[in-house]
Amino acid sequence: QKEVEQNSGPLSVPEGAIASLNCTYSDRGSQSFFWYRQYSGKSPELIMFIYSNGDKEDGRFTAQLNKASQYVSLLIRDSQPSDSATYLCAVSPNSGYSTLTFGKGTMLLVSP
Amino acid sequence: DTEVTQTPKHLVMGMTNKKSLKCEQHMGHRAMYWYKQKAKKPPELMFVYSYEKLSINESVPSRFSPECPNSSLLNLHLHALQPEDSALYLCASSQAGQLAEQYFGPGTRLTVT
Numbered sequence: 001q002k003e004v005e006q007n008s009g010p011l012s013v014p015e016g017a018i019a020s021l022n023c024t025y026s027d028r029g030s031q032s033f034f035w036y037r038q039y040s041g042k043s044p045e046l047i048m049f050i051y052s053n054g055d056k057e058d059g060r061f062t063a064q065l066n067k068a069s070q071y072v073s074l075l076i077r078d079s080q081p082s083d084s085a086t087y088l089c090a091v092s093p094n095s096g097y098s099t100l101t102f103g104k105g106t107m108l109l110v111s112p
Numbered sequence: 113d114t115e116v117t118q119t120p121k122h123l124v125m126g127m128t129n130k131k132s133l134k135c136e137q138h139m140g141h142r143a144m145y146w147y148k149q150k151a152k153k154p155p156e157l158m159f160v161y162s163y164e165k166l167s168i169n170e171s172v173p174s175r176f177s178p179e180c181p182n183s184s185l186l187n188l189h190l191h192a193l194q195p196e197d198s199a200l201y202l203c204a205s206s207q208a209g210q211l212a213e214q215y216f217g218p219g220t221r222l223t224v225t
Contacts, residue, residue: 032211043202043219044155051211088154098143098212099168102154 002027004091006103014111019076021106023089032092033065033072039085048074079110116217118203124223127193133220135186135203142208144186146178149200162208193224
């Protein structure tokens with residue numbers, strides 16, 4: 001059973017702080033890793049993807065991947081109240097298709 | 113442009129009705145997906161189409177019938193649904209291949225009465 005694990009939260013951070021979201025996965029052959037942001041009642045929005053070990057930065061977001069330890073993380077710098085949402089970690093297994101296994105999501109609350 | 117559109121936004125149907133959900137993308141993607149999402153749960157994959165052919169059916173009941181008329185369109189035909197089928201139905205698309213990023217449409221909120 002391929003699994004993706006996330007803390008459900010909520011993770012509460014003050015405005016301006018760094019929010020750190022973590023995700024572990026069980027399929028060692030996984031090739032691609034995604035972070036989606038989902039506001040209540042809305043659809044998931046792709047915010048970051050990473051394929052190689054190391055860090056990938058895009059604006060206030062940094063994705064970190066460590067395949068040896070089978071974890072991927074998302075850092076959000078200078079957190080804003082508008083970042084308050086559920087963050088879904090998704091992993092694509094080594095299946096030949098871009099199918100996604102999602103974690104259950106971490107709710108982030110950024111207080112003003 | 114990473115837009116996937118879905119219609120309708122909301123749908124209420126009785127258990128004896130037949131209805132269809134529609135999804136469209138103009139990004140040249142050759143893989144399209146249907147997901148079902150219940151409240152406070154992650155999306156669950158239902159179907160995958162690759163190059164207009166059904167590639168994956170995640171053991172979905174036959175009351176859900178997908179169709180991919182061309183590379184831009186994806187339909188989900190609904191018939192004899194149950195109240196527990198009420199959920200947010202999400203369409204996504206991507207380039208074909210394993211490393212491709214999936215982009216989701218806004219979803220159709222389905223209520224079965």
